[in-house]
Amino acid sequence: MKRTMKIGAALLLAGVAVLSSCKKNDDVTATPTQSLYLRLGGNAAISAVIDQFITNVAGDARINAFFADAAADPARLTKLRNNLINQVGMATGGSEKYTGLDMKTSHKNMGVEESHFNALVEDLVLALDKFKVPTAEKTELLTALASMKPDIVEGPVKLYTRLGGNAGISAVIDDFIGKVAADARINKFFAAAAADPARLNKLKVNLVNQVGQASGGTEIYTGLSMKAAHKGMNINDAQFNALVEDLTASLVKYNVQSKAKIELLTALGGMRADIVGQ
Numbered sequence: 001m002k003r004t005m006k007i008g009a010a011l012l013l014a015g016v017a018v019l020s021s022c023k024k025n026d027d028v029t030a031t032p033t034q035s036l037y038l039r040l041g042g043n044a045a046i047s048a049v050i051d052q053f054i055t056n057v058a059g060d061a062r063i064n065a066f067f068a069d070a071a072a073d074p075a076r077l078t079k080l081r082n083n084l085i086n087q088v089g090m091a092t093g094g095s096e097k098y099t100g101l102d103m104k105t106s107h108k109n110m111g112v113e114e115s116h117f118n119a120l121v122e123d124l125v126l127a128l129d130k131f132k133v134p135t136a137e138k139t140e141l142l143t144a145l146a147s148m149k150p151d152i153v154e155g156p157v158k159l160y161t162r163l164g165g166n167a168g169i170s171a172v173i174d175d176f177i178g179k180v181a182a183d184a185r186i187n188k189f190f191a192a193a194a195a196d197p198a199r200l201n202k203l204k205v206n207l208v209n210q211v212g213q214a215s216g217g218t219e220i221y222t223g224l225s226m227k228a229a230h231k232g233m234n235i236n237d238a239q240f241n242a243l244v245e246d247l248t249a250s251l252v253k254y255n256v257q258s259k260a261k262i263e264l265l266t267a268l269g270g271m272r273a274d275i276v277g278q
Contacts, residue, residue, distance in 0.1 A: 035093030039137060043089060043096065049127055050084045056123035063119045066110065068258035091144065103151035110257060111157035117149060158216035162260040166212060166219065172250045173207045179246040186242045189233060214267055226274035233278060240276050244268060 040046065058064055058071050070076040089096030100106065121142065128138050163169050181187055181194050193199040212219030223229065244265065251261045 036137065036140060037089060037093040040092060040133075043085065043094065045131075046088050046092075046094075047085050049131065050081060050088065052127040052130055053124055054081060054084075056126050057120065060119055060123055063116050063123075065259040065262050066112075066116070066257070068262060069252075070258075103148050107152045107154065109157055109162050110154065110259070111162055112153050113155055114153055117153050121145060159260055159263050160212060160215040160217040163211075163215055163256060163264070164254075166208065166217065168254065168256075169211050169215075169217075170204075170208050172247075172254055172256070173204055173211065175250040175253055176247050177204060177207075179249055180243065183242060183246055186239050186246075189235070189239075211264070215264065226271050227278060230275045230278045235276050235278065237276055240272055 037046075054077075057067055064071070067080075070080050083098065083100045086096040087098040087100065090098045124145070125138075125142070128141070133141075160169075164171070177190075177200070180190055187194070190203075193203050206221065206223040209219040210221040210223065213221045247268065248261070248265065251264070256264075
């Protein structure tokens with residue numbers, strides 16, 4: 001559950017190529033003995049490439065869900081940017097030091113597919129082309145990126161797995177129930193269950209099984225349909241939104257990666273019509 005997508009060395013490496021165009025002396029021909037880092041223009045040029053690359057990814061609907069949490073948090077976005085700059089700098093012969101996770105570990109259970117990887121490469125190529133990076137340097141960087149593909153691309157991974165399986169879902173639901181119980185906007189709907197340990201446990205089990213089944217797990221939900229369960233409760237939009245806020249807070253607490261969080265909340269949103277106004 002703690003897998004938040006990192007652009008990673010693959011992205012960083014390709015980005016360095018952009019640096020060529022950022023050099024002050026474009027008419028100076030680099031010698032073959034220079035490191036790629038120097039040929040690309042050093043830290044300043046790499047930083048320019050990474051900035052453009054991040055902008056491209058943020059606007060790319062094919063993959064930006066992986067980066068949504070970082071994009072919404074200036075501190076996290078700055079950390080991501082710095083990690084990418086350091087990774088590219090270190091990989092190309094600079095003095096920067098990358099201290100993040102390796103590519104396989106950082107992308108485990110994220111469900112990155114080949115189409116996602118290709119979209120990432122396309123966004124990097126756009127950044128490189130914007131800065132008119134020479135073909136030789138660009139090829140060198142993209143070749144390095146391609147070598148990382150096996151550690152980044154896993155293929156489809158069930159939402160259930162990305163949520164952490166039964167244990168991960170149970171932890172989120174426990175926290176969610178606690179938040180709802182303390183939320184004056186909606187806790188009246190759960191007061192009876194909160195006062196009865198047996199009913200509270202049944203509610204928890206039903207929620208875990210419902211999320212598990214909906215996300216591809218082996219759990220079986222045997223409770224009422226959403227429409228039947230909420231009939232006569234007269235839940236309004238504001239109360240439904242409060243419920244979503246509490247669930248979101250629990251998902252954030254357990255570091256559910258952004259794409260998985262969006263998928264789960266989208267599924268909940270699809271139930272709105274059966275919950276609100278019944």
